Amino acid sequence: MLTVALPKGALLKDTIRLLQSVGLDFSAFLESNNRQLQISDPTNTAQALLVRAQDVPVYVEYGQAQLGVVGYDVLREKHPKVAHLADLKFGYCRLSVAVKQSSPYRSALQLPPHGRVASKFVKCAAEYFEALDLPVEIVPLSGSVELGPITGMSEAIVDLVSSGRTLKENGLVEIDVLFESTARLIVNPLSYRLNSDNLHGWVERVRETISAAV
Ligand SMILES: Nc1ncnc2c1ncn2[C@@H]1O[C@H](COP(=O)(O)OP(=O)(O)OP(=O)(O)O)[C@@H](O)[C@H]1O
Ligand SMILES: O=P(O)(O)OC[C@H]1O[C@H](OP(=O)(O)OP(=O)(O)O)[C@H](O)[C@@H]1O
Known part of the structure; x- marks a missing residue:
């Protein structure tokens, strides 16, 4: 199953909105009494991990998540071994x-x-x-x-x-x-090469949503 690493904090709401627009609903993380750190979307298509913003690339680099959203600032500071595939245009x-x-x-x-x-x-x-x-x-x-x-x-x-x-x-x-x-979409390079869990399809949907919004 596809696993997405989501950043707690400033980028969370816009990240959840973006994923909703491609058919993945992780809005349960926004409920005020939520303490769960790992959830599946209601259709059981994918799961999400709720992690500190700077840890998103760690989960993606080590392959526990195939996809993640993180600020460009974190990528510049940490130089993780992940592929940067799209500028998401929020989190300026x-x-x-x-x-x-x-x-x-x-x-x-x-x-x-x-x-x-x-x-x-x-x-x-x-x-x-x-x-x-x-x-x-x-x-x-x-x-x-x-x-x-x-x-x-x-x-x-x-x-x-x-x-x-x-x-x-x-x-x-x-x-x-x-x-x-701004926020960036990152992927695990090996998962992307192997197209695990139809990663290419998800990245393409995100890119289409972003370009339609501009
Ligand atoms: N004031 C802000 N407005 C918009 N985006 C921001 C702002 N501050 C930070 N960001 C973006 O959101 C990301 C996450 O920032 P946030 O402040 O939520 O967490 P953090 O302070 O890096 O992490 P933690 O609270 O876990 O130490 C940053 O890496 C940056 O890309
Ligand atoms: O220009 P502004 O819109 O006021 O935003 C800038 C503030 O946001 C971030 O802080 P954050 O809320 O992450 O707190 P912290 O880094 O001090 O923990 C950043 O470190 C600044 O302090």
């Missing part, structure tokens, strides 16, 4: 450098050498500052990264920005963008 955000509004820095290159940059995206941040030839110390955090500059732990952060509301409400300002991100 960007990975940006931000500082306190009151700080003098208005571009990443103006940051002081050997300063600190807090981030959940340690690899992306390190690559970005290496490419600028600006030595900085990356401070790894798992969330609420905006507190780095607020508390004085770091001069800057590298974090996701979508509406910009979190930065604004915490007195921070975006000074550079590393890249933009």
Whole structure:
């Protein structure tokens, strides 16, 4: 049976809506009292795993799920061995450098050498500052990264920005963008090559739905 890895959090609702439009109903995951992490769709065509966003590529790479939905930002940070087959056009955000509004820095290159940059995206941040030839110390955090500059732990952060509301409400300002991100459809490469569980057919249906929506 086809198994799909679904991301908890910001991408879940749009992912479930997309799968509903190709005939797979996993809306039970959206019920407020749901605690189940693995369910089948009502027609028993496929099952879904509810996993942390950053773990979606892990389940797909190891073959426990043939198909998954994940942000491009996670693919850039983790480099999983999965095939990226479609841009799903939702989950827009960007990975940006931000500082306190009151700080003098208005571009990443103006940051002081050997300063600190807090981030959940340690690899992306390190690559970005290496490419600028600006030595900085990356401070790894798992969330609420905006507190780095607020508390004085770091001069800057590298974090996701979508509406910009979190930065604004915490007195921070975006000074550079590393890249933009949207949700992506990923597949296990071997399952795709073997067309296990009619994977080609499902990918094609998703692609048709996406192009019809544009
Ligand atoms: N504010 C946002 N608006 C739109 N999409 C976002 C936003 N924040 C993150 N995303 C996208 O959704 C994905 C999942 O983000 P989410 O915040 O739900 O989980 P997470 O913080 O990465 O994971 P966890 O809560 O498990 O640590 C991100 O990888 C990104 O692609
Ligand atoms: O620009 P906005 O629309 O305000 O969205 C940006 C916020 O969303 C994400 O946080 P998330 O909710 O995932 O929390 P966490 O990373 O701090 O755990 C991101 O890390 C920002 O804090």
